[in-house]
Amino acid sequence: MPSREEILNAKILVVDDSADNVELMLEILREAGYTDVSSTMLPEQVCPLHRQQCYDLILLDLQMPGLNGFQVMKGLKEIEQGGYLPVLALTAQPSFKIAALEAGARDFISKPFDLLEVHKRIHNMLEVRLLYKELAQYSRQQQELALHDPLTGLPNRRLLEDRIATVLQHATRQQNKAAVMYLDLDGFKAINDTHGHATGDEILKMVAQRLVGCARREDTVARVGGDEFVIVMGNIAQLGDTQEPAAKLIEAVSEPYVINGLTLRLSTSIGIGIYPDDADQVASVIAVADGALYEAKRSGKNRCCTAQMMRTPPQPHTMSPTPA
Known part of the structure; x- marks a missing residue:
């Protein structure tokens, strides 16, 4: 009262x-x-x-x-x-x-x-x-x-899906594209296992701050569980518009983390799905980006992979003719 x-x-x-x-x-x-x-x-x-x-x-x-x-x-x-x-x-x-x-x-x-x-x-x-x-x-x-991650304060998956739906609707009206960038931290499990969950939580909060710092004001940065994050970019013209932002994200996450006198390092892998090129529904765009992330992890980590790269077949190697 x-x-x-x-x-x-x-x-x-x-x-x-x-x-x-x-x-x-x-x-x-x-x-x-x-x-x-x-x-x-x-x-x-x-x-x-x-x-x-x-x-x-x-x-x-x-x-x-x-x-x-x-x-x-x-x-x-x-x-x-x-x-x-x-x-x-x-x-x-x-x-x-x-x-x-x-x-x-x-x-x-x-x-x-x-x-x-x-x-x-x-x-x-x-x-x-x-x-x-x-x-x-x-x-x-x-x-x-109910709509935000309690550790980082970022939107959670429930709010993220609503934000993606809004961005896709806007892209349709404006006849442009949107991107879903799915990030996973490389080496986070080892830090968590070695230095404890409290240190891991501090890492996650610092990563969240760096991602928000790299994103545009209109972008949504969300934590979808564990060490996975998603960034939604609207109002882009082509796939190439995601490459520089992805490179900045990789660079930002790779900067050292100083926690209680410890200097720790990790990296991130990123998968990107483009609306409407790769998929035209909220769940399917997320799934495409998740699949591209898996390919980035499989091919060496600390890199970005797009759905388009996964669809492009490798080019055959051709030998120059031997001079007579």
């Missing part, structure tokens, strides 16, 4: 076209210990202010010239988009109470104000609002954890 301090520090906006009512409510809130309170007598300012400030509570008079409280709530609903609408309606009309709740207000305060009622309704509503925000934040954190 939110603490008393969190409740007293919540952001509150008072909206009323009467200067006397505004001043009275501000005085009530200040005496109760609320520290972040503002006001406006212009209902058209409420939505722009809420977009900027994201208030925890809006004390909203329902009867105002120009925009009334019901119209203001309609605008606030568009901002919250299905979230918790933090409106506490202020009204002297008994018939407006149910209408206010139906319009989205979470509660109401009757005019003239009953001090005990005002304090209780404000406190209760702020408690619910702040709890709702805590739960929403927790939900976002859980979603982030």
Whole structure:
């Protein structure tokens, strides 16, 4: 539950076209210990202010010239988009109470104000609002954890596949190509076995940082398990556009790693699949890149192999004719 301090520090906006009512409510809130309170007598300012400030509570008079409280709530609903609408309606009309709740207000305060009622309704509503925000934040954190690798913070396979699908759709619309680069670390198992998993984890985090540093801002760098990473490149014209980036990745990974006084080295092998040349579906592009990676490992490691290279048959060796 939110603490008393969190409740007293919540952001509150008072909206009323009467200067006397505004001043009275501000005085009530200040005496109760609320520290972040503002006001406006212009209902058209409420939505722009809420977009900027994201208030925890809006004390909203329902009867105002120009925009009334019901119209203001309609605008606030568009901002919250299905979230918790933090409106506490202020009204002297008994018939407006149910209408206010139906319009989205979470509660109401009757005019003239009953001090005990005002304090209780404000406190209760702020408690619910702040709890709702805590739960929403927790939900976002859980979603982030579900989509990212906990060690490196990179997107995991689940998020990667979604990113690849988006890149392929964009490539189709723009009539260009996209690349999936599948990386595996050469020599990582030996480091893990010799120096322990803690050192191995540090290596993985450092590799992740280097890969992100080499990639373009629009590229996705993901860890898909163990010592395997995938980089998705969109907006390329041809296979050759991947060669320089791949060379930079190989060079970056090959730089020494200094961990707890130890200087360690490893390298990386890379397989590349091109959309739509090699495959036209998310899973198949990944599979093509994985196959090219296997060929890079098989042919000596610390190198890049493309699906096109695997399809190109070796050229026969021809002897020059012997002079007579």
